[in-house]
Amino acid sequence: MPFAAAPDGAKLYYEIAGTGPPLVLLHGGLWDGRLWDDQWEAFAARFRTVRPDFRGFGRSDPAEVEFNLTEDLVPVLDAEGIGRAAVIGLSLGGYVALDMALAQPERVSALVLVGGGVTGFDGWSEGIQEHRQRTHAAVQRGDLAGAMELDLELWCPLRSGDDERQRRIARENVNAPLAEELADVFEQEAIGRLGEIRIPTMVLVGDRDVPEMLQLAEILTTGIPVGHKVVLEDADHIPNVRKPAEFNELVIRFLEEATL
Numbered sequence: 001m002p003f004a005a006a007p008d009g010a011k012l013y014y015e016i017a018g019t020g021p022p023l024v025l026l027h028g029g030l031w032d033g034r035l036w037d038d039q040w041e042a043f044a045a046r047f048r049t050v051r052p053d054f055r056g057f058g059r060s061d062p063a064e065v066e067f068n069l070t071e072d073l074v075p076v077l078d079a080e081g082i083g084r085a086a087v088i089g090l091s092l093g094g095y096v097a098l099d100m101a102l103a104q105p106e107r108v109s110a111l112v113l114v115g116g117g118v119t120g121f122d123g124w125s126e127g128i129q130e131h132r133q134r135t136h137a138a139v140q141r142g143d144l145a146g147a148m149e150l151d152l153e154l155w156c157p158l159r160s161g162d163d164e165r166q167r168r169i170a171r172e173n174v175n176a177p178l179a180e181e182l183a184d185v186f187e188q189e190a191i192g193r194l195g196e197i198r199i200p201t202m203v204l205v206g207d208r209d210v211p212e213m214l215q216l217a218e219i220l221t222t223g224i225p226v227g228h229k230v231v232l233e234d235a236d237h238i239p240n241v242r243k244p245a246e247f248n249e250l251v252i253r254f255l256e257e258a259t260l
Helices: 033-044 069-079 092-103 126-140 144-155 163-172 176-182 211-223 244-259
Strands: 003-005 011-017 022-026 048-052 085-090 108-114 201-206 227-232
Touching: 003 069, 011 033, 011 069, 022 033, 022 069, 022 092, 033 048, 033 163, 033 244, 048 069, 069 092, 085 092, 085 244, 092 108, 108 244, 126 144, 126 176, 144 163, 144 176, 201 211, 201 244, 211 227, 227 244
Parallel strands: 022 048, 022 085, 085 108, 108 201, 201 227
Antiparallel strands: 003 011, 011 048
16 A cells, blocks of 8 residues: 655545546545545546545544654655656645645646645634534534534435445544544635636536535636536535436546647
8 A cells, every 4th residue: 555754644534446547536524535435436538647645634644743744745755766746635635735736836747636726815704713613522522423523414314325335434434523623724815816826727616515615616717717617407515426428438538638
């Protein structure tokens, strides 16, 4: 099983398959690399595809100190001799993908931001802020399972696609809320720097996602000069799980046009 070493020595697990232009899949904050199971074979048939587990998730080392997610991604790419890759990031992974494109643009050939946020955005509703406070309180009192259930209730209300498997994966990552609190993904105020991104970018969001994610999708699309938006119907925060065939077709077509 391949591992890369983070800057502070933490072991980072990843999987790699396929040949062709490099592609990196970054999972959301409730799962690990298995979030991309419905994409893995289809993407690996066309791209040299890597899916890491963030620190504190899956088979990577636990998160015990503050760390930087973008800095953790670099040694994974270096371990495989990948200088430049297309990056797909979902939710938390979207923050990391965007940070990578701004911090090291020479290493990113294309972006797909799936339900991704933007650092510097201050339009979160009172409901979302209250949810975060409840989740943080659960983490602080050691109720990590309760924190995970709160997150699933908010972000994954639909019961379609391989839903039960994704919920099981989330529950196996019960330490994820703690890892996310230690993770530094707010390295830069990306919302004011979107115009710097000059690589092909797809912004993809489910029409049943929370309203702020739909608003953020519009901010990303209008702010990135070469960005365009796709809305998948009957999908929440994990459209790759809700509509895998449609998701795969749209993303593969975009990436082939952007990277070949």
